[in-house]
Amino acid sequence: MKNIVVLTGAGISAESGLKTFRDSNGLWEGHDVMEVATPEGFQKNPELVLEFYNQRRRQLLTVVPNAAHKALADLETHFNVDIVTQNVDDLHERGGSSNVLHLHGELLKARSVNTENEIFDCRKDILLGETCANGYQLRPHIVWFGEAVPMLENAIKITEKADCLIIIGTSMQVYPAASLIDFVSTDTPIYFVDPKPAISGDERRNLTVISENAVIGVPTLVASLIDR
Template structure:
């Protein structure tokens, strides 16, 4: 039976493909207050603004490609059972070839019904007011906004509890509940923390290995080591 690798990825992985990170140091996201474009209240107040905001984010996806970190993670699947749990809403892991990806915060290339969250539709073009689902309700971005439940969290916790190895890449581990996942990993399992500015103490977890590198530099190194172990 192949060992389990769980990979938790954040904005730092996508940023190296040219996608802008979630928000700037001043709290703005592409010039907008997060409360305007990433909350149910913001959507209710100005749905056109919110739809246009995500239309622009969606368009950006077609101008970028998976980077070396995305590609390296795919190689692990030849030797391990790999699940990627990502905070990112892009499809770069899938485009690189990863086959088991859990999106905690939703996906830009999907939309869903405003009245039934289980009605989810693939969507690659602009989303406008008047675009409705089969039940007649307005479609909205398939994004988990602040104040909303994270529907894939329980599944992510279950997967993390099975990890023989845990990799954390390109995330500050400051956004909850995603940041809590590391606490569900088995205490004996090695944890690789890959970030150019790691904000974690070496003594924070047993078997913690800190790699102070960008994703495109650090991930291939760790992947090579894990593949050597798996063969």
């Protein structure tokens, strides 16, 4: 086993104290998802959307990586590790992981509304009227609902090479991210770390379910993989 691919979701970040965007009632921090996470919502009320992500960015800068993030970094000392995350935070990077692909964008980056390829580092609030050098409004570098997922093809290529797949803290209900599990070969071992796993070992061959929070389950799994 050389190549380990890790798919992560909000559950791993929540244990650092970072709130997950969407609550069980479908609201994102009290806002309808259509208001704050769609191009239409931004067009209708850009100031509201900018402030929503400004608050998330401020919160991100107050938290630190947890034991699960650090354990994944330790895994790199023994294997080729690629992390494909649905999270928009930088906790994997701060935890020490080298190869992180963000499917849904990054909260600490901004981009021009004119082009998705004009991306800037951003650790402060983005204000209405704040523009790039070409005069276009800046927006969060986040993939909103209804927008293409530009990193998906890269994520598929990474997943296809996996000798082992680890899934952490995700419901496996959000597409297209959830479809990545279908790109590993049928004999690839899969480990699913989540206190309330959405799939079971009965549903998929070579699947091992670890029904624990990430800070407990991930270090234990990493230690067992290293010791083999």
